[in-house]
Amino acid sequence: MNDGSDRHDEPAGPARVFSLDEVETRPRRRSKGAVLRTVVLATWAVFCIAPVLWFLSIGLRPRTEIITPQPIYWPTFSLDAWHMIWNDWPMAAYLRNSVLAIIGSVVIDLVLAIPAAYSLSRYTYRGRDDIGFYILSTRMMAPAIVAVPIFFLFRNMGLLDSIWALMLVYAAINLSLVTWIIRSYMLDLPREIEDAARTDGASDLAILMLIIVPMCLPGIITAAVIAAIFAINEFLFTLLIASTQGAYTLSVALANFTGGSDGIIYNAIALVAFIAFVPVFIVVVLMQKHLSRGLTMGAVKG
Amino acid sequence: MDGSGDGTLNEQEDTGKDNQMAAINLRGVSREWNAVHAVKDIDLTIDDEEFMVFLGPSGCGKTTTMRMIAGLTELSSGGIWIGDELVNDVDPRDRDVAMVFQSYALYPNMSVYENIRFPLRMRGVPKARHDALVREAAEMVELGEFLDRRPGVLSGGQRQRAALARAIVRHPQVFLMDEPLSNLDAKLRSSMRVQLKRVQRQLKITTVYVTHDQIEAMTLADRVVIMNRGEIQQLGTPDEIYTNPSNTFVAGFIGSPPMNLIEGSVKDHRFESTGVLLHGVPLEDRTGVTLGIRPEDTFPTEPAAADLRGQLYGIEPTGDQTYLSIKAGDSLVEVRCDREFRQELDSPIAIRFDPGRLYYFDTASGERLATTSQP
Numbered sequence A: 001m002n003d004g005s006d007r008h009d010e011p012a013g014p015a016r017v018f019s020l021d022e023v024e025t026r027p028r029r030r031s032k033g034a035v036l037r038t039v040v041l042a043t044w045a046v047f048c049i050a051p052v053l054w055f056l057s058i059g060l061r062p063r064t065e066i067i068t069p070q071p072i073y074w075p076t077f078s079l080d081a082w083h084m085i086w087n088d089w090p091m092a093a094y095l096r097n098s099v100l101a102i103i104g105s106v107v108i109d110l111v112l113a114i115p116a117a118y119s120l121s122r123y124t125y126r127g128r129d130d131i132g133f134y135i136l137s138t139r140m141m142a143p144a145i146v147a148v149p150i151f152f153l154f155r156n157m158g159l160l161d162s163i164w165a166l167m168l169v170y171a172a173i174n175l176s177l178v179t180w181i182i183r184s185y186m187l188d189l190p191r192e193i194e195d196a197a198r199t200d201g202a203s204d205l206a207i208l209m210l211i212i213v214p215m216c217l218p219g220i221i222t223a224a225v226i227a228a229i230f231a232i233n234e235f236l237f238t239l240l241i242a243s244t245q246g247a248y249t250l251s252v253a254l255a256n257f258t259g260g261s262d263g264i265i266y267n268a269i270a271l272v273a274f275i276a277f278v279p280v281f282i283v284v285v286l287m288q289k290h291l292s293r294g295l296t297m298g299a300v301k302g
Numbered sequence B: 001m002d003g004s005g006d007g008t009l010n011e012q013e014d015t016g017k018d019n020q021m022a023a024i025n026l027r028g029v030s031r032e033w034n035a036v037h038a039v040k041d042i043d044l045t046i047d048d049e050e051f052m053v054f055l056g057p058s059g060c061g062k063t064t065t066m067r068m069i070a071g072l073t074e075l076s077s078g079g080i081w082i083g084d085e086l087v088n089d090v091d092p093r094d095r096d097v098a099m100v101f102q103s104y105a106l107y108p109n110m111s112v113y114e115n116i117r118f119p120l121r122m123r124g125v126p127k128a129r130h131d132a133l134v135r136e137a138a139e140m141v142e143l144g145e146f147l148d149r150r151p152g153v154l155s156g157g158q159r160q161r162a163a164l165a166r167a168i169v170r171h172p173q174v175f176l177m178d179e180p181l182s183n184l185d186a187k188l189r190s191s192m193r194v195q196l197k198r199v200q201r202q203l204k205i206t207t208v209y210v211t212h213d214q215i216e217a218m219t220l221a222d223r224v225v226i227m228n229r230g231e232i233q234q235l236g237t238p239d240e241i242y243t244n245p246s247n248t249f250v251a252g253f254i255g256s257p258p259m260n261l262i263e264g265s266v267k268d269h270r271f272e273s274t275g276v277l278l279h280g281v282p283l284e285d286r287t288g289v290t291l292g293i294r295p296e297d298t299f300p301t302e303p304a305a306a307d308l309r310g311q312l313y314g315i316e317p318t319g320d321q322t323y324l325s326i327k328a329g330d331s332l333v334e335v336r337c338d339r340e341f342r343q344e345l346d347s348p349i350a351i352r353f354d355p356g357r358l359y360y361f362d363t364a365s366g367e368r369l370a371t372t373s374q375p
Helices: A002-008 A020-059 A080-087 A091-122 A128-137 A144-156 A163-187 A191-199 A204-233 A236-241 A250-256 A266-291 B002-018 B062-070 B112-122 B127-140 B156-168 B186-203 B214-220 B238-243 B248-253
Strands: B024-033 B036-046 B051-055 B077-082 B097-100 B174-178 B206-211 B223-228 B231-236 B260-267 B270-273 B276-278 B286-293 B298-300 B308-317 B322-328 B331-337 B348-353 B359-362
Touching: A020 A266, A080 A091, A080 A266, A091 A128, A091 A163, A091 A204, A091 A250, A091 A266, A128 A163, A144 A163, A144 A236, A163 A204, A163 A236, A191 A204, A191 B062, A191 B097, A204 A250, A204 A266, A236 A250, A250 A266, B024 B062, B036 B062, B036 B231, B051 B062, B051 B214, B062 B077, B062 B097, B062 B174, B062 B206, B062 B223, B097 B156, B112 B127, B112 B156, B127 B156, B156 B174, B156 B186, B186 B214, B206 B214, B214 B238, B223 B238, B223 B248, B231 B238, B231 B248, B248 B260, B248 B286, B248 B359, B260 B331, B270 B286, B298 B331, B308 B331, B322 B348
Parallel strands: B051 B206, B051 B223, B097 B174, B174 B206
Antiparallel strands: B024 B036, B024 B077, B223 B231, B260 B270, B260 B286, B270 B276, B286 B359, B298 B348, B308 B322, B308 B348, B322 B331
16 A cells, blocks of 8 residues: 555556666666665664663663663673563553553544544634634643642542543643644645535535545544654653552653662663553554555545 | 346436436526625526536636535525525535536545445445446446546546546436546547537436636537626527627637737728728727627738738648738737748738628627628
């Protein structure tokens, strides 16, 4: 699908004809460019991956090799931290809480944001732009400002220390951004396709579900991935709401390794952080092909 | 395949009879945006099974008028009837119209087959009939082999035919086509034109077709509406529009190259302008007269018999004929003559007008002047 769509963007029809000179010079020019591109991208990739690998190496070395005057580049391999986090700490619960809270919050976000974005991008009504800006403005405020009210709100609802509360909070934090991303994506969709669907007999709901959502899929996935990343990194509200392993997530659990009689357990912190990073990484890799825009091409004149 | 195809054809003829009298009536239809009149007080009747073309320059209101018939744009005032039903407040999906868009507007996430089937799904046509109807519509536009492709991999002409198949699949009361051919190259356009007209004749569906291309208008239309600045300039058959233009806008818009319009005055039944002296003009004395003459109704002639004298400004052989531009005073007059005609540039030239093909307009209003029968 992905590799196909790029090629299909070229106007279909008779194959393009190259003159002989072009045929001869093209591969050479391309290979030179390809070498340069590979070098640049490889350098950038090493630059990005190195800290992650360094992190992993900290997680997989004994505690004694962490705090040393000189960095140890080839440490002894040790699963101490691994055994510790799984045996001495409720890692499974943390992981489960994180995953459930994130999935739940992203689902809530999408259910609310897709119709909202459609409304903001398509209908004209009084105050539409103000509502749009208001939604975005909720992100401009420092979260700490609402921390205390939120705590009382959830206490009064009896939702403290529950995954449901985390879902709601994460969804609320990300809703504006998700709505905004999907809205800007919808604004780019050609109107004529909706006009066509309307004259074909589709209701507003059918247009949204059968035409708009599939065409916006890359935008929706982008928004969902960003929301998931924000959610997995969320700390402040989780700390307020969660008080036991019933609701602790990975990001808050990390903090547990910094106090207590054992001091700061750097290798455990590194390993947990790495575990928190892996699912996001997998999701991004899987969704990569949808994070491009190719899908709408060819709908309206090519 | 053959057998089922025949079956559905008959069924569709039945439904076609149910949709009798899909005439479209527009009465006092206007549309304005913030005091800008896109469409001004249009009265028009489009007959059942008629192929009506809206022709005009961009921004003349033709697309707006069509969108109002489709229900995609609301009327500011007036009323539109499809058949006997006033449809002003009827949702587009409840009007039995199908529209073909300039951009094709295919659904990119669906195959061609699903694109064509979409209107059937939306309008609750029994599922059992979908396949036969889709295949029949695709056959009609010769798209059968592309049914499982996505629109993105089709060429412009194939996309346009897919859009057409999607419109014809449910045999609507009315076809609306908004410049459907303008994104195609010239050769494809002329073959699609022929196909389009055949399909419309076969299905006998009332059709409104918007274009700025006069060739499309002349070749496709039963009747043409020429619009400018939101108003109807003239309504008539292509022949009437061509041979009997009601004002200078229509005269100058139709024909390629368009009609020559020469400003002058009439005295003692003689029309005078720079380089032009024409006898036997059937008008009373007046100033501000515009003479209209089509390039094909002019001939090079002897200086003594000339109606127009000027210099040869340009000469364009096109193969089957030669076009001349003749400078008389400040104005250029286009003349069509034989393909062998050759003459030095800037040399004097004399032209005679066909006396039976002369048109007179009021210069100020642009309206055609009534001529007295006796010169």
